[in-house]
Amino acid sequence: MRPVLRKVAALAAGVILLGGCHGGTHSSGATVIGLTYVPNVQFSGIYLALDNGNYSSHKLNVELRHHGNDEGVFTALVSGDEQVVLATGDEVVQARSQGMDVISVATYYREQPNVILTRKDTGIKTVGDLKGKKIGIPGEYGSSWLALQAYLASANMTTSDVNVMSIGYTQTSALSKGDVDAIVGFANNEAVQLSAAGVDAQAVECDCTIPLVSASLVTTPQWAKDHANELKELLAATQEGMTTAVEHPDQAFAATEKRDTTLSDEKTRETATKILTATNLLILGANSTVSLEQDTSRWNEMLSFMSSVSGLLQQDVLLDQVMTNDYVPRS
Known part of the structure; x- marks a missing residue:
């Protein structure tokens, strides 16, 4: 087990978790980021990018959408109801093997959990x-x-x-x-x-690296091409929000509290704080920095591994079909 993941697992000792198309523009004219499922501290960096004006300072009109688990991960993305969605790398690879035109443009968790x-x-x-x-x-x-x-x-x-x-x-x-x-x-x-x-x-102890890419920011290649500058600004603003969440967890918690109605008692609030700390370790990764740049080696390892799993992929998938670092902020 990688050291940072061991640290996250150890930190968890003490609490409970809270309970095709080209992709056009939202009817309101906003760029919609899909966060899936329900509001949670795990998304607090993106909440802060909106609440603290990071998106607006980059001249972006952004809306956030939690589409629940009854909807396919990429359904709203490929229909154009969302322009960017948070999804795992393996979901991107499987979708691409099924002919779905999606691509990861940034990492969210630098470590897989x-x-x-x-x-x-x-x-x-x-x-x-x-x-x-x-x-x-x-x-x-x-x-x-x-x-x-x-x-x-x-x-x-x-x-x-x-x-x-x-x-x-x-x-x-x-x-x-x-x-x-x-x-x-x-x-x-x-x-x-x-x-x-x-x-x-x-x-369980494992002196190994699990070849999976976790939470990533995903769009369609066509939307990325047609909105290249907007996408670069969106990722830069998102990185700013994520950095604030890591450096100021109190702000991250407050941003989540506006959206998560379950944070109503001391126990759940304590839980959310612990989850936030654990999540930030995954965001920071081994070198303790916030970066949206994707690890091409890890992606290649995942592609090789997924290709070896019998019946998993419907067709071969190439690296440049599922990920790109062309739009991420450069340090």
Whole structure:
């Protein structure tokens, strides 16, 4: 496990997580950034870029949209209802292999947060210790499924060496009750929930790099081409907001509080603060700086890994089809 990810997992010990087309312009004339799901401190850097006037100072009219989990990740993007969306690198690659014209233009999390978590009383410490054990995942899809395969491969194992159990988004409960021996989750999500539930859990040790790209800012190649200057300004403003969130977590929390109605009691507020701290570690990465520049080596590693997973990609995908650093701010 990379040092920064180990640090995030350790930090989680003490709290719960809160509960085709070319892409035109929004009807209001705004550039819409899709953040998926529900308001959360994990998006606070983007909230701050809007609230503190970073976007407006770059002469941008930006709106934020949480489209929930009943809508496809890229549905609004390719229809033109969103111009940029937050999505993971593996989602971009799979979509591109299916013929969807999407491309990642910036990184959001510099570290991928997938971890394998187990209770300390199981005696499971390393990936090799998982042989024959029951491992809970949401389902055989997405980054959790891919991360599990990557972790197992690091110990010369495959999913046939373990008992994979698709349990939906009930990992915390399943591990707490002993229904599974381990789960695949996120360092700034399930690890936090387990600690809040009083479960003495730990991340399984792995001296390996999981070849996955996590949260990224994604658009369509056509929109990027047609709005190149606007996209550059948008990414610069976003980076400014993210930097503020890291340097001034109190502002990040306040920006989230305006949008997240669950922050109504001391416990959830404490939780959000811990989640913010854990998330900022993922944003900063190993060299502790905010940068939207994407790691081409990591992308190449992910492409190679995903190509090796039987039946995952419908066609070959090239690096320049799924990512570019042409629009990110340069230091």
